[in-house]
Every structure is written in C-alpha cells, then in structure tokens.
Amino acid sequence: MSFLSDQPLDLGALVARVTAPERGGIACFVGVVRDHHEGRRVLRLEYSAYDAMAEAECARIASEAEAKWDVRVALAHRIGTLEIGEPAVAMAAAAAHRDAAFAACRYLIEQVKRRVPIWKREYFADGTVSWVDPRQPARPAEPPAEAGPGAPPPTDPMGHTDWGV
Amino acid sequence: MTVSAASTVTVRVLLFGSYAEAAGQTSLTLTVPAPATVASVLRLLRAQAAGARLPERPLCAVNLAHARLDTPVAQGDEIAILPPLAGG
Numbered sequence: 001m002s003f004l005s006d007q008p009l010d011l012g013a014l015v016a017r018v019t020a021p022e023r024g025g026i027a028c029f030v031g032v033v034r035d036h037h038e039g040r041r042v043l044r045l046e047y048s049a050y051d052a053m054a055e056a057e058c059a060r061i062a063s064e065a066e067a068k069w070d071v072r073v074a075l076a077h078r079i080g081t082l083e084i085g086e087p088a089v090a091m092a093a094a095a096a097h098r099d100a101a102f103a104a105c106r107y108l109i110e111q112v113k114r115r116v117p118i119w120k121r122e123y124f125a126d127g128t129v130s131w132v133d134p135r136q137p138a139r140p141a142e143p144p145a146e147a148g149p150g151a152p153p154p155t156d157p158m159g160h161t162d163w164g165v
Numbered sequence: 166m167t168v169s170a171a172s173t174v175t176v177r178v179l180l181f182g183s184y185a186e187a188a189g190q191t192s193l194t195l196t197v198p199a200p201a202t203v204a205s206v207l208r209l210l211r212a213q214a215a216g217a218r219l220p221e222r223p224l225c226a227v228n229l230a231h232a233r234l235d236t237p238v239a240q241g242d243e244i245a246i247l248p249p250l251a252g253g
Contacts, residue, residue: 031253049252050181050245053229077252089253109253115231117245118252119182131183132251 003058004049006080009087014074018094023072025098027105031089033082037132041125045132047079047088050117061111065093068107069100075108077118174201174240178210182248184223188215197238203227204234206244219246 015026033045058075065073075091082088089112093104113134120132175196185191193215197205203225210216224247225232238244 047252048182050179050226050247053226053245054252056229057231113253114250116252117181117226117247117250119248120251131186131248133249134251135249 003055003076004051004079005076006078009076009078009090011087011090011092014076014090014092015094017074018072018092020072020094022096023094023101024096025101026092026094027098027101028092029090029105029109030087031109032087033084035084037122037124042084043123043125044081044083045088046081046121046123047077048119048121049077049079051079053117057116058112061108061115064111065104065107069093069095069104071095071100071104073104073108075112077112077116079118171240172199173197174199174238174242176201176206176238176240176242176244178206179243179245180215181245184219184246184248187218190215201238202234203232203236203238203244206238207234207246210246216246223247224250 009030011028011030015028018026033042035042054077058077062073062075065071071093073091073093075089077089078087089109091105091108093101093108095101095104121129122132123129173196175194177192178195179192180188180190195206195209197209207216207219207223207225211219222234225234225236226245226247227236227238228243
C-alpha cells in the first residue's frame with residue numbers, strides 16, 4: 001500500500017478501506033492547505049518527501065496504531081503543489097466504538113507530523129518563498145540522549161536535533 | 166586465521182529540502198574510518214562544502230529509519246540528513 005500520492009486525496013476511499021460490519025465508529029482527520037502563516041497570505045504549498053522512508057514510516061505508524069487499539073486505519077499524504085483548501089493529509093480509523101477510533105486517529109496525525117520525512121515550501125502573496133520550519137519560533141536545542149548500541153529508536157525523533165540552516 | 170575487519174566504511178549520504186538547497190546537491194558518497202557512526206559521517210560531511218552549513222545535530226536516518234548520533238553505520242548504508250519535518 002502506498003501512502004504518498006501526487007494525486008488529490010480521496011477520504012472516501014480511505015474510509016472504505018477501514019469499514020467493516022463490526023466497526024461502528026470511524027474517526028477521520030483531513031489536513032488542508034491554509035491561506036495564511038504568521039499573518040502573511042499564502043498562495044500555495046509545495047510538498048516533497050524522502051519517498052522511501054516516508055512510506056516506511058507511515059507503514060510503521062499504521063502498524064503501531066493497530067497494535068495499540070483494536071482498530072483498522074488508513075492514511076495518505078499528498079506530494080507536489082497544492083492550492084489553498086486542498087487536502088494535504090487524510091486518515092481514517094475504524095473501531096467497534098468511538099473512543100478507540102478517535103484515539104487512533106489522533107495518534108496517526110501526531111506521529112505523521114512528528115516522524116514522516118516530508119517538507120513544504122510556502123509561496124507567499126508577496127512573492128517570497130520559504131521552507132516551512134514548524135519549530136519556529138525557535139526553541140532551545142536539547143542534548144542528545146545517551147544510549148548504547150541496540151537501544152530502541154527515540155520515540156521523539158526531534159528530541160536530539162538542534163535547529164539551524 | 167582471522168579475517169581483519171575493513172578499515173573504512175563507504176556510505177551514501179542523502180540531503181533534502183533546505184539542506185540540499187544549501188549544499189547545491191542531493192547526494193554524495195563518503196568514506197569514513199571504521200567503526201563508523203552517524204556522528205562520524207556528519208563530522209566528515211560538515212568538513213566539506215556540501216555540509217558546511219548543517220546544524221550541529223541534524224535529524225538523521227539510517228536505511229529508512231530515524232537514527233541517533235551514536236547509531237552505528239555499516240558499509241553501503243544510506244544516511245539521510247533531514248531538515249525539520251513539516252508534513253501534515
């Protein structure tokens with residue numbers, strides 16, 4: 001299953017993939033391109049990815065959600081140039097009851113934003129273009145965690161980065 | 166008779182987004198002394214023009230998974246240097 005798409009996302013198709021007779025609650029989240037950023041008008045966004053790792057990371061996130069809760073999940077992320085209002089990311093989580101569906105859906109979007117190697121360039125109405133850095137305003141760098149070889153991967157891949165370039 | 170370990174490790178390094186833009190290239194091949202880690206690859210990268218503007222501890226991945234500075238690196242591994250993630 002491919003998670004990245006250069007075509008418009010189809011939430012209905014994601015819902016169809018998780019629908020089952022025993023699953024009475026389906027939670028969905030759709031992230032769409034916003035028309036402003038820090039008070040400036042945005043015209044469009046251009047998404048790019050480290051494709052192979054983004055696919056692998058999305059697969060890991062989906063597996064984790066299905067291990068944590070009794071749910072079926074589906075998600076997709078758009079790549080390429082997106083206009084205002086176009087869905088950039090979409091997901092659905094289906095469970096017997098709503099609590100697990102909402103929890104799993106929330107997990108998907110939070111982990112996608114935190115872990116999946118995707119970047120975006122903002123095209124502003126004033127003609128400027130810049131890479132989006134969600135860490136702005138800048139926060140202090142954290143020291144790297146110490147761990148021996150074979151230590152599990154960090155739960156927060158951002159936790160040992162610092163901010164520059 | 167024992168087989169001696171190779172004394173160097175050659176890896177492929179990928180750059181993305183603003184890092185690729187700053188470097189003017191998206192990939193390069195580096196050879197570092199064994200045993201190697203993400204940190205030792207970064208040290209060599211930063212000494213070159215392509216990596217001169219990288220932050221001290223950028224987000225990194227080894228073979229499609231998030232890695233730490235002390236993650237070991239082996240011959241043929243793919244090391245990705247990732248700018249701040251902005252998906253969603």
